[in-house]
Amino acid sequence: MQITLPRIGTVAAWRQQVRRLAAAGIDPAAVIWSVGETAPDLFAAAPPRPAAPTRLMLSREAVEGIEMALMHSDPERFSRAHALVLRLSRRELRWGDRSDPALRRLLDQQKAVGREIHKMHGFVRFREVTPPGANRRAFAAWFEPEHPILEAAAPFFARRFGDMDWLIATPTLTASCEDGEMRITETEARQPPPEDAAEELWRVYFAAIFNPARLMVRAMKSHMPQKYWKNLPEADLIPGLIRAAETRVRAMHDPGTALPATLPGPRLRRKAPAGRS
Amino acid sequence: MVQRTLPEKLSILADAAKYDASCASSGGERRGSRDGKGIGSTTGAGICHAWAPDGRCISLLKVLLTNFCIYDCAYCINRVSSRVERARFSVEEVVSLTLEFYRRNYIEGLFLSSGIIRSPDETMAEMVRVARTLREREHFRGYIHLKTIPDAAPELIAEAGTWADRLSINVELPTEAALTQLAPEKSVKTIHGAMAEVKARGEAARDRTARGTRAPRFAPAGQSTQMIVGADAATDGEILRRSSSLYNSFALRRVYYSAFSPIPDASRMLPLIQPPLVREHRLYQADWLMRNYGFDATEIAPPTGMLDLQIDPKLAWALAHRALFPVDVNRAAREMLLRIPGIGPRSVERIVTARRHRTLRYEDLLAIGCVLKHAEPFITLPGWSPRALPDDANLRARFAPAPEQLSLF
Numbered sequence: 001m002q003i004t005l006p007r008i009g010t011v012a013a014w015r016q017q018v019r020r021l022a023a024a025g026i027d028p029a030a031v032i033w034s035v036g037e038t039a040p041d042l043f044a045a046a047p048p049r050p051a052a053p054t055r056l057m058l059s060r061e062a063v064e065g066i067e068m069a070l071m072h073s074d075p076e077r078f079s080r081a082h083a084l085v086l087r088l089s090r091r092e093l094r095w096g097d098r099s100d101p102a103l104r105r106l107l108d109q110q111k112a113v114g115r116e117i118h119k120m121h122g123f124v125r126f127r128e129v130t131p132p133g134a135n136r137r138a139f140a141a142w143f144e145p146e147h148p149i150l151e152a153a154a155p156f157f158a159r160r161f162g163d164m165d166w167l168i169a170t171p172t173l174t175a176s177c178e179d180g181e182m183r184i185t186e187t188e189a190r191q192p193p194p195e196d197a198a199e200e201l202w203r204v205y206f207a208a209i210f211n212p213a214r215l216m217v218r219a220m221k222s223h224m225p226q227k228y229w230k231n232l233p234e235a236d237l238i239p240g241l242i243r244a245a246e247t248r249v250r251a252m253h254d255p256g257t258a259l260p261a262t263l264p265g266p267r268l269r270r271k272a273p274a275g276r277s
Numbered sequence: 278m279v280q281r282t283l284p285e286k287l288s289i290l291a292d293a294a295k296y297d298a299s300c301a302s303s304g305g306e307r308r309g310s311r312d313g314k315g316i317g318s319t320t321g322a323g324i325c326h327a328w329a330p331d332g333r334c335i336s337l338l339k340v341l342l343t344n345f346c347i348y349d350c351a352y353c354i355n356r357v358s359s360r361v362e363r364a365r366f367s368v369e370e371v372v373s374l375t376l377e378f379y380r381r382n383y384i385e386g387l388f389l390s391s392g393i394i395r396s397p398d399e400t401m402a403e404m405v406r407v408a409r410t411l412r413e414r415e416h417f418r419g420y421i422h423l424k425t426i427p428d429a430a431p432e433l434i435a436e437a438g439t440w441a442d443r444l445s446i447n448v449e450l451p452t453e454a455a456l457t458q459l460a461p462e463k464s465v466k467t468i469h470g471a472m473a474e475v476k477a478r479g480e481a482a483r484d485r486t487a488r489g490t491r492a493p494r495f496a497p498a499g500q501s502t503q504m505i506v507g508a509d510a511a512t513d514g515e516i517l518r519r520s521s522s523l524y525n526s527f528a529l530r531r532v533y534y535s536a537f538s539p540i541p542d543a544s545r546m547l548p549l550i551q552p553p554l555v556r557e558h559r560l561y562q563a564d565w566l567m568r569n570y571g572f573d574a575t576e577i578a579p580p581t582g583m584l585d586l587q588i589d590p591k592l593a594w595a596l597a598h599r600a601l602f603p604v605d606v607n608r609a610a611r612e613m614l615l616r617i618p619g620i621g622p623r624s625v626e627r628i629v630t631a632r633r634h635r636t637l638r639y640e641d642l643l644a645i646g647c648v649l650k651h652a653e654p655f656i657t658l659p660g661w662s663p664r665a666l667p668d669d670a671n672l673r674a675r676f677a678p679a680p681e682q683l684s685l686f
């Protein structure tokens with residue numbers, strides 16, 4: 001049997017379906033899950049094998065963990081979680097038991113989703129799109145998360161940016177907040193908002209706060225993997241900063257060099273130093 | 278004085294601020310702006326918005342109000358005798374940069390410090406004005422960290438605490454002798470006095486008085502400090518003992534260690550070489566052990582006074598105290614469990630809970646989350662005994678990593 005979950009409210013819909021399926025005693029192996037519109041599976045028509053109905057009883061920790069893991073991009077996540085919910089309810093398995101391969105997988109995915117949400121909170125970059133004459137400022141961002149986490153990540157932005165309107169578009173869904181009211185919709189325009197002049201200042205800051213005497217590229221990349229770089233306005237400065245680091249440090253050891261630290265990158269070249277004040 | 282553009286000022290004043298290691302935006306109250314009447318929130322944990330190629334998290338707009346300074350601290354790029362380019366922000370410029378960066382989700386807030394212009398009070402007053410404007414006029418609810426000038430008047434420090442989440446006062450150097458030599462205008466007494474002031478006000482703000490009224494809000498994320506490592510001859514042992522006494526005396530949230538970094542136009546009083554960055558890293562690890570593992574400052578640093586750069590201080594301690602190992606995981610006291618390499622406080626809690634019900638086996642430790650590769654030589658329990666490992670002279674070699682490129686040179 002094939003179940004297609006909606007793109008918005010995927011997790012809640014899955015939960016509802018699982019309750020129904022468990023009450024009807026349907027074997028998780030007989031269910032094929034998908035999100036949005038997908039081509040029907042050829043074998044999906046086979047009648048589900050009957051099983052005994054199960055009463056679903058889970059700890060809150062388990063429910064939260066499973067719901068989080070369901071925001072992973074793995075297509076198998078729905079059926080894996082479905083089977084696990086039944087096994088946990090029948091007490092065949094204890095929540096948190098990492099010796100069970102399926103549960104370990106789910107726990108790992110829960111962690112990956114949590115990390116991705118956290119990264120999204122850090123790496124979204126708004127650009128100002130306030131229309132002329134508006135009485136609230138408006139900002140928009142384009143973000144490409146690795147997992148469909150927008151719904152879980154969005155409330156953070158509503159708490160933080162209370163006095164402005166904002167919109168975050170991802171390849172599938174868009175979160176927006178106007179006059180304090182947040183909505184999730186399907187994404188219409190799959191493209192970043194127009195550039196914002198403030199990004200130049202941010203780039204100046206990014207280049208200046210970097211200490212060339214402590215180059216640690218690996219640490220940077222482990223925290224800020226390159227997959228995020230294309231939507232970070234500062235990221236294209238990085239190769240130039242790394243390249244120039246050694247020369248800048250050598251210059252510091254050279255008595256008699258008065259700086260300023262030169263700024264790399266084509267868009268950051270400053271006028272010749274204006275002399276000391 | 279030349280008129281500088283905003284990008285020029287930002288470049289100079291961020292460049293000058295980067296030697297301050299702290300970029301934390303954690304701790305303190307949780308706030309939001311869902312009510313629509315302001316901007317900003319704090320989450321308690323803090324968020325990194327970018328990482329610079331030096332591997333450090335960028336979470337705050339970290340700038341100096343000005344890098345003009347009348348003091349002459351030898352280790353500082355802004356000292357009066359340095360030929361660095363100078364700039365000065367206006368209060369409005371810092372306020373606007375903070376807000377514009379914040380609205381674009383570049384930062385968690387502001388970390389403002391300053392060179393001393395004219396007088397400590399005047400400088401401090403201007404920094405306070407930035408924070409007040411952000412809070413009162415702009416209804417900014419993001420994070421504010423103010424680096425406090427120790428010589429500033431107590432009223433100014435009090436007001437700084439009203440607006441800021443965190444205050445910091447840098448002790449700068451591990452010993453009084455070094456401070457006197459390298460920062461002639463500064464004094465340990467004044468620095469400690471200001472720290473005590475911050476501590477007392479913070480405590481007052483948390484305690485209710487007998488009548489149930491509350492003292493005004495004061496820096497809910499507490500205070501921190503920074504020490505420069507490697508600019509003087511202080512050993513790691515001296516540094517850690519100093520930290521320990523600072524933690525105890527002033528209720529500091531954090532002591533930051535900043536490996537002395539070569540600065541352009543450096544003073545001749547300073548060493549020309551940079552201490553290996555791994556030294557700073559080991560100090561952070563040792564500091565962590567003091568705060569979370571019950572280690573005392575006097576026992577972490579070996580008799581030579583210097584931490585082992587090759588292996589972490591917990592492992593080094595265990596290797597130096599082999600007679601105490603292997604530890605029976607099912608019987609040992611909590612304090613001893615905490616000293617086993619590869620086993621952290623969370624694992625210790627899990628072990629203590631689990632062993633109430635049953636005898637733990639080797640396999641259980643994996644599920645508990647211990648790093649067995651590190652723990653194995655130091656533990657014994659059903660399913661595992663380390664044989665002769667702890668006495669093996671090569672044990673250290675087994676853990677000492679292949680030289681890593683932690684330092685640029």
Ligand code: SF4
Nearest residue numbers: 346348350353356392
């Ligand atoms: S007072 Fe501060 S800014 Fe001035 S020279 Fe000393 S450390 Fe540098």
